Amino acid sequence: MDIQKIYQLYIDSSGVEINSKNVKKGSIFIALKGKNFNGNQFTEEAISNGALLVIVDDKKIFSYNKKYKKIVQVDNTLFFLQKLALFHRHKLRHIPIIAITGSNGKTTTKELTKSVLSKKYKKIHFTKNNFNNHIGIPLTILSMSADTKISVIEIGANHEKEIEKMCSIINPDYGYITNFGKAHLEGFKSIEGIIRGKLELYDFLKKEKKIVFVNGDDPIQLSKSIGMKRYIFSEKMESDLNVKYLWKENYLYIENMKISSSLIGSYNLYNMASAISIGKYFEVPLEEIRDAIREYIPINHRSQVLNKQKRKIIIDCYNANPTSMIKTLTFFDSIKGNKIAILGDMLELGLYSNREHENIIFFIEKSSINKTFLIGEIFSNTHFKTSKKIKKFVNKNGFIKWIKKNSLNYKEIDYVLIKGSRKIALETIIDLI
Template sequence: MKTSELHSLFLTCHSACTDTRSIKPNAMFFALKGDNFNGNTYAEKALEAGAKYAIVDEEKANTSENTILVDDVLSTLQKLASFHRSYLNIPVVALTGSNGKTTTKELINAVLSQKYKTTATVGNLNNHIGVPLTLLSMTGVTEIGIVEMGANHLKEIEFLCRIAKPDFGYITNFGKAHLEGFGGVEGVIKGKSEMYAYLIENDKTIFINANDKIQVDKTTEAHTYTFGNSSNNNDVNINFIKAQPFVKSKYKDLEVQSNLIGDYNFNNIAAAVTIGNYFKVDDTAIKTAIEHYTPTNNRSQIITKGTTKIILDAYNANPTSMQAALLNFEKQKGFKIAILGDMFELGDNAKTEHQNIVNLVESLSIDTVYFLGDNFYNTKIQSEKASSYPSFSTFKSQLNTDSLKDSNLLIKGSRGMALERVLELL
C-alpha cells in the first residue's frame, strides 16, 4: 500500500498507537517489534480493544480486513508521519540539546498556546518512534507543532529532521550527555548540530542564544533570531535578575517571576520568550505563560515534606546538569543535604566524570552528601561529610531518616537510579 493511500485511511482514525494498553476507539495500531516484544501478536487484541486498523508486517498477523500488511511497521510509521507533516503544512519548531530539552519544550508550548492551537511532544517521546507519534498527533486544528528530538548517537538528529521537516530549530546547549554513544563532547556537538545543518540546507530559521559561542559559531551561514542580555545587539533582549531559588528575569519592561529553580533555567525561559516574541505573542501573555508553568515529572520540582524542603531533579542526570544543579543548590540557605545517583551512558568517561563530581561536591558548602550507585561507590571520597553506597537498597537500609529533617534536600540522578524513591523514605 502506498503511503498516500495509508494516509487516507489514517485520516479516518482518531489517533496512532503502539501499545494495546492505551488503545483509544478508532485508533490506528502499529505493531512494532522490540528485543522483548512483537506487536504483531497483539494486532487482533488491538482491534478488539477498538482500533480501526492494525498495521502489521507478519503474514500470520494479517487476519482480517482491518489488518494492513506492510514490509516493515516502523518504517511505515515514520514515512506516514512525514507524509502527514507535509499534508498539514504548518510551522514546526524543533528542539534538541544535552540538557533542558523537555522543560524548554514545555515552556515554548505554554507561551505559543497563548495565541495558537499547538501540538507538542508529550513527555519525552523524542526518539525515532516518539517523533513520528508526535507528528501523527497533529490535526487540522493544529496551528504550530513543537517537536522535541533526543539522540545518543550521530546521525539520529539528522534522521529525525528528515521525518519532521522543521521550519525552526533551537538547541538548548551542548553538554556532557550520552558520551558513550557520541564518543565524547565533540561528538555531542557534531550530533546535535545536525539540526543546524538541516535548517541551513533548507533555508530555515534558527533560534540561538547569543551568549553561547558554540551556537553562534555553528550558525554563521544561517537565518538566525537571537536572544541575549541588553548589552548585546539581539533580536530579543532578556536579562537575568536572580534565582533565590526561583528564576526571575526582565523582558522589555516586564519582570517575569517563574516557578523554575536554578539560574541554569534562565536560558530555557529566555528561549521560550524569544520564540513567543518571534511568533508575535503578546508580551503580557508571554509573562503569564512563564509565570504559570510549574515543572512536573521529577524535573526540578519543589516538594515540602514536613520540615524538609526538597528539590526533586531525579528525571535524568549527566555531568553538565549535575554540576549546574549542585552549584545552584549551594546557594540555598539552611542545612543542605544532597542525595546523588550515578550518571549513565558515559562510557569510558564514567570513572573520570563521577570523580569530578565528587571533587566538586567536596569543594562546595553542602553539609551532607550521599552518593548512590556503582560508579560513585568506586570513587575516592576524602571528605567526612560524604558517604557512598553501591545501591539504593543499601542506602535505604542504613539511612536514619530523622537526619533528613529540618533541611534542604537535593535529589538528583539518572533515570535508571529512580531516586524519586527517596520520597517514600521521608
C-alpha cells in the first residue's frame, strides 16, 4: 500500500495513535519502538480496539497478523510517521506556520503567541503538551485540520541537525528563536553547538526566503539574521517594534501602552515582547494583544504561583537548565521577604554537569535566599557540604521523609520556589509544602 492510499485512509480516519490503549474505532495505529517499548507487540490490542489500520515494522508480527487485512508493514514506523506528516503538510501548504525554538521560554512564548493570535484567528492550531520532538512534531502536524487559519509549532532539540530535520517536516513560514542558553549540553557538546543547532531554523528560513522574528537586543539573533527577511523588536535600536522594558516592575510598554501578565519573573518580558511582535506583524489590534497577554494563565507547572497559608509558592518545575535556573534564582533573590528554594538536579549536561551545579550552589551561598534544599544525585555529589543554609538529599524520597518529620509550616516563610528538571518531578511535593 503506497503513501497516497494510506494518506486517504488517514483523511477518513479518526486520527493517528501511537498508544494502543488510546486507539478507538477508526483510528490508525502506528507501532513505534524505543529503548524500553515495542509498539509492534500491541498490534492485536489496537485491532481489537477498532483500529482502521495498523502500521508495523516487525516482519514476524506482520506475518502473524496479516490475516486481519488491516495491517501494513513498513521498513521503519518512525520514518513512516514523519513521512506521513510531511505528506499532510504538503497538502496543507497554504496554512502559515510559525516555528518557535530556543533554549528557554519556548513553551511560554508559544502559549503567549497562540493567545495573541487567537484574538484574530478563530481556528488556530498549536503544539499541545510537550509534543515538540521527533515524534511529537509529526503527530502535531497530523492533528492540523484543513480549515486551520494559522499554526504555532514548538521545536525542542537535544542535538545538532534535529531542528533541521523538524523544519523539513514542518516547512515553517515564520520562525523565532527565544535565546541560546545552556540546555542539553550533553547532546550539543558545547554552547557553540547549541548556537549552531538553534540557528538551523534560520538556515531553513533563509534558504526558503521566509520571515524570522528577531529580538534586536540579542546580539546573536541580530547578527545571524543579517540578510534575511526579518521583523525586529528592540529597546536599544530603531526597529519594526519599539519596546520599553520595566524590569523591576515586570511589565513593558508598546506605543505608550502598558502591558503586563501573570507570569512571574522579569525574564519573561522577552517572551511577552516576542508574542506581541508576532501579533503586531499579523495585525492584531494592540488593545487585544494587551488583553491576551494579561488573560494568559501559566499552566503545567511553568511560572505558576500558588497561594497557600499566606505564603506564595512559585512552581517552575517543568524543566531546568543552568541558564533558566540562574534567571529564576536571580528573580527569586530580588524578592523581599523570607524565602526557601527547593531545587532538583539539572539533567543532560554531560561533562558540564558538576561544574554547573556547583555554580548554582555558589549563587545560593551569596544570595538572600534563607534556606535551600537540593534534591538529586548530582547536587549531592558536589563537594559542598550541608550547611545551615543548604541541605542536600540524594533523591526526592529522602526529602519527602525529612519534610514529613520537619514541616515547613513556619510562619516566617513568605515565598517558596520549586524548580528542577522534568524527570525529578518536583510537582509531587507541592502538597507537602
